Amino acid sequence: MLMRRSGLPPCDQCVYVLICVICAASSVVEEVTRSCQISPHFYTTITMAGAALKRLMTEYKQLTLNPPEGIVAGPLNEDNFFEWEATISGPEGTCFEGGVFEAQILFPPDYPLNPPKMKFKSEMFHPNIYADGRVCISILHAPGDDPMGYESSAERWSPVQSVEKILLSVVSMLAEPNDESGANVDASKMWRDEREKFNQIAEGIVRKSLGLPPAPS
Amino acid sequence: MALTDPTDWPGSMPDLRTIDNLLRCSICFEYLNVAMIIPSCSHNYCSLCIRRYMKYKRQCPSCNIEVSASELCNNRTLDELVKTFVAVRPYILKICKTFDAENQEGCPSSDKDLKTSKQQVKSGKSQVFASKQSPKKSTLAGHFTAVKPSKTAPVSNSEPYQAKTSADDFNVLDDDFVSPKLKSPSRTDRHSSNRLGTRPADDRSLVNQINDDVIDITEDFGTERPTASTSSSPAAGQATPIRRQATPRSNQATPSSNQAMPSCSQTTPSGSQTTPSGSQTTPGGSQTTPGGSRDKAECPVCGVPVPTKYINTHLDACLKRTQQTDTNKRIQKRKRIPAMVWKLVPDKEIKKKMRHYNLSIKGKRHELIKRLDEFILMYNAQCDAANPKSAEEIAKEVEKMEQLKTQPPQLKEAKVFKLKIEKGQTEDQMEKSKQEYLSAHKDQFSQLIAVARARMKGVKNKSSKTEAAGPNQTDASQDSNEAETSTSSEDSTASDRPVGSVTENSAVQELEDVMVLEDEVEKQQEDKRIPRDAAQDTSQEDAESDRTGSLFSEGSGGEEAMGNNGESEEMVMDTSESSLHMKQDDADLMASFSGSDVHGQADCRILVPSSPSVASKDGMEDSQSQNMTRAKNETSSVKSDPAPDSLEPLCIPESPLSVVAETRRRKRKKQDCGSNASDSGSSFGDGDNVLRRSKRERKMVK
Numbered sequence A: 001m002l003m004r005r006s007g008l009p010p011c012d013q014c015v016y017v018l019i020c021v022i023c024a025a026s027s028v029v030e031e032v033t034r035s036c037q038i039s040p041h042f043y044t045t046i047t048m049a050g051a052a053l054k055r056l057m058t059e060y061k062q063l064t065l066n067p068p069e070g071i072v073a074g075p076l077n078e079d080n081f082f083e084w085e086a087t088i089s090g091p092e093g094t095c096f097e098g099g100v101f102e103a104q105i106l107f108p109p110d111y112p113l114n115p116p117k118m119k120f121k122s123e124m125f126h127p128n129i130y131a132d133g134r135v136c137i138s139i140l141h142a143p144g145d146d147p148m149g150y151e152s153s154a155e156r157w158s159p160v161q162s163v164e165k166i167l168l169s170v171v172s173m174l175a176e177p178n179d180e181s182g183a184n185v186d187a188s189k190m191w192r193d194e195r196e197k198f199n200q201i202a203e204g205i206v207r208k209s210l211g212l213p214p215a216p217s
Numbered sequence B: 001m002a003l004t005d006p007t008d009w010p011g012s013m014p015d016l017r018t019i020d021n022l023l024r025c026s027i028c029f030e031y032l033n034v035a036m037i038i039p040s041c042s043h044n045y046c047s048l049c050i051r052r053y054m055k056y057k058r059q060c061p062s063c064n065i066e067v068s069a070s071e072l073c074n075n076r077t078l079d080e081l082v083k084t085f086v087a088v089r090p091y092i093l094k095i096c097k098t099f100d101a102e103n104q105e106g107c108p109s110s111d112k113d114l115k116t117s118k119q120q121v122k123s124g125k126s127q128v129f130a131s132k133q134s135p136k137k138s139t140l141a142g143h144f145t146a147v148k149p150s151k152t153a154p155v156s157n158s159e160p161y162q163a164k165t166s167a168d169d170f171n172v173l174d175d176d177f178v179s180p181k182l183k184s185p186s187r188t189d190r191h192s193s194n195r196l197g198t199r200p201a202d203d204r205s206l207v208n209q210i211n212d213d214v215i216d217i218t219e220d221f222g223t224e225r226p227t228a229s230t231s232s233s234p235a236a237g238q239a240t241p242i243r244r245q246a247t248p249r250s251n252q253a254t255p256s257s258n259q260a261m262p263s264c265s266q267t268t269p270s271g272s273q274t275t276p277s278g279s280q281t282t283p284g285g286s287q288t289t290p291g292g293s294r295d296k297a298e299c300p301v302c303g304v305p306v307p308t309k310y311i312n313t314h315l316d317a318c319l320k321r322t323q324q325t326d327t328n329k330r331i332q333k334r335k336r337i338p339a340m341v342w343k344l345v346p347d348k349e350i351k352k353k354m355r356h357y358n359l360s361i362k363g364k365r366h367e368l369i370k371r372l373d374e375f376i377l378m379y380n381a382q383c384d385a386a387n388p389k390s391a392e393e394i395a396k397e398v399e400k401m402e403q404l405k406t407q408p409p410q411l412k413e414a415k416v417f418k419l420k421i422e423k424g425q426t427e428d429q430m431e432k433s434k435q436e437y438l439s440a441h442k443d444q445f446s447q448l449i450a451v452a453r454a455r456m457k458g459v460k461n462k463s464s465k466t467e468a469a470g471p472n473q474t475d476a477s478q479d480s481n482e483a484e485t486s487t488s489s490e491d492s493t494a495s496d497r498p499v500g501s502v503t504e505n506s507a508v509q510e511l512e513d514v515m516v517l518e519d520e521v522e523k524q525q526e527d528k529r530i531p532r533d534a535a536q537d538t539s540q541e542d543a544e545s546d547r548t549g550s551l552f553s554e555g556s557g558g559e560e561a562m563g564n565n566g567e568s569e570e571m572v573m574d575t576s577e578s579s580l581h582m583k584q585d586d587a588d589l590m591a592s593f594s595g596s597d598v599h600g601q602a603d604c605r606i607l608v609p610s611s612p613s614v615a616s617k618d619g620m621e622d623s624q625s626q627n628m629t630r631a632k633n634e635t636s637s638v639k640s641d642p643a644p645d646s647l648e649p650l651c652i653p654e655s656p657l658s659v660v661a662e663t664r665r666r667k668r669k670k671q672d673c674g675s676n677a678s679d680s681g682s683s684f685g686d687g688d689n690v691l692r693r694s695k696r697e698r699k700m701v702k
Helices: A010-035 A040-047 A050-065 A163-175 A185-193 A195-209 B014-022 B047-056 B076-105 B111-122 B126-132 B135-150 B159-165 B180-203 B209-231 B240-251 B256-272 B276-287 B308-332 B347-356 B365-384 B391-406 B410-416 B427-440 B442-469 B471-487 B490-496 B499-509 B511-534 B540-546 B561-585 B598-607 B610-617 B620-632 B644-651 B656-670 B676-701
Strands: A071-077 A080-089 A100-106 A117-120 B035-038 B043-046 B296-298 B305-307
Touching (some): A050 A071, A050 A163, A071 A163, A080 A163, A100 A195, A185 A195, B035 B047, B035 B076, B047 B365, B296 B308, B347 B365, B365 B391
Antiparallel strands (some): A080 A100
């Protein structure tokens, strides 16, 4: 068939096609392998447990219908209920007043049994928030793992806690930092010794979170 | 999945929210499913939830008190409560909402009033309540009565609830006379006794005459009794005990077998009763019997007065009966599977166990353990239930859940718009998933095709004007056209792109497939030619379907028969080539337009050649190299198909030479003829063809 139709000599033609095929095939393999590197979300989707999903949906519903003051939270997209985004406004009467801080909450597949992880996306300067944004409060620690070795079991994570309670704890943490367990040592030292300076930095962070230029000093 | 939560209740009724909350498990936030109480702190959770949690921590989630799984106790009252509340919930909710709405409109009445009224409604006294209340509140009662009849014929006001609440047979007649609080325990007792009574009846076959009677009775008890009581006139419902006491008396004169019956029917409940309250009611009723107990003796086992003559027979039956219920009880209370230390259990043992429970033994050790663990958890949780599921059912459930977890739901797949092709899949599997994808997105594809077609029409009209101006200008116009099209929706590009996938898959497989493809492309060309000549593009598919393999005879009908020949050959290759690249572009969209979608092919093909046309500008060899570059450089080619023009500058500088060199090397290796001259010649020819073809292409595209 090929011969009959083409003006070129048969072998030439065949070889050409063959080469194309081979060249392409090699890169195809590359591509396929590349595309098989699955995104981290994929695993969460796989392991989505029914119970966890149901509970997260219930919590989401509750949070949307009865949102606590100054807190907005919900899943980033409805396909993945295990990754939420929360927006927390700085509590009034504190150095973080007026700020709007974004945070990410990641839920484990066995959610209510294990606590979620929370991380601030906006820049934060706070004794209980690590430099990379991770939040360090007792409610987010499963009983058993006690990084600082002082938390009582009562205030740690248990399935009866909820996202709402976590967020409320975070708000109160913003209002009253716990300088005993310094996740950010600099911040806790400053909070304890140089409150003025701390407040100034906090104000800068608030302005930043609102997209305002730093205050003229 | 209907999600309910306490916030469903209007904010003006916080107590209802509290009630709702109290009936929920604080681990899963659902209504308690087989409630288990922790005796030391009296917190309640679903059996499954708390057992699962116990694997993490042996403590109460609420108060952190130390508990072990063996300490958990059933809380059947709570189960019953949940059951009732869930059944009643929609009604109360409806009432509350309408009431709330009315409240907001008119003057607000206090919550307390509403609550009390609600309780009255619950206890089935809404009529009384309606007459007593102020006109405004009576509207609430009106709502209630309006809701009620839709369910069942109103015997008593509380009936709709009960009818829904339970498939049990407790009679409604008592309702008017006994207050709900008193009623409920006896109800549950009767319910449980029924259960106990009917079940053993199925099992027994080797029993004596009297026992047979007993069976009859128990079966009667299970089925007939309730109907009799419900059908009886309101007077009969005055009190069940009275009816019971009446029956033995009338039976006194009847023969022995009959006499055994009533007494035994009474033993059934009392013998199986577990709660003290229930056992109190039965003898209480019989003890009040006046006069009739003169020549009767009270059975020491069931406490029922039996004629002295038959006391021994009765006693035998009675004792046997209780024994049997005991064994039945034991059967009912299923034994839990003890926890295992998996590290110490050998594979063989695990598999044996799994086989025993009808679980599949596929997978690695850790998977097996996970599966068996889940099964044991669910099994043990079911052991707490009043009617535990069978092991097979649980096994099925476990496997279903596992499947759900390993296979992400179909819906998600569709949303993400991804074709699932994985490493290590066989061609058949890939083909299959491709087909699935196609059928799933048929609508979208046809939409895109329609869009593309409409666009093609526009382009053609334009180009027909500009064509006369010469090739260079045509180029420019082509560019502009392409710019236009590239700005159009990404969807359309998606429809263009997948062409390659068809070619690709087949190309990788066999050379012959490429030939087939060639045919297709030729057809395509024909199709394109036809509309151009006839200036009507809608007839494309028809034309294509009519066409057979001998295309060239038709094709040569044009002005440049030879050119056509060469071109078409070249085009085949280029198309296949470029399509290969495209495949690499996006593995997800790869296979989308396979043979099943003829229209899609037709349309897409038309657009594909635009990339070779670009190549032609850069000369003969570059055309090839560029294609190769694109093959390697997926990121650039991921962009829309009509766009390559704009990408061109990006593509060219990126090591085309090395790619060419490599291609050459491969060529040399593979070439059977082995002559360099023919090689270079062919590539030259290619270039020429490409040049020529690209001009043609532009025309065609228009």
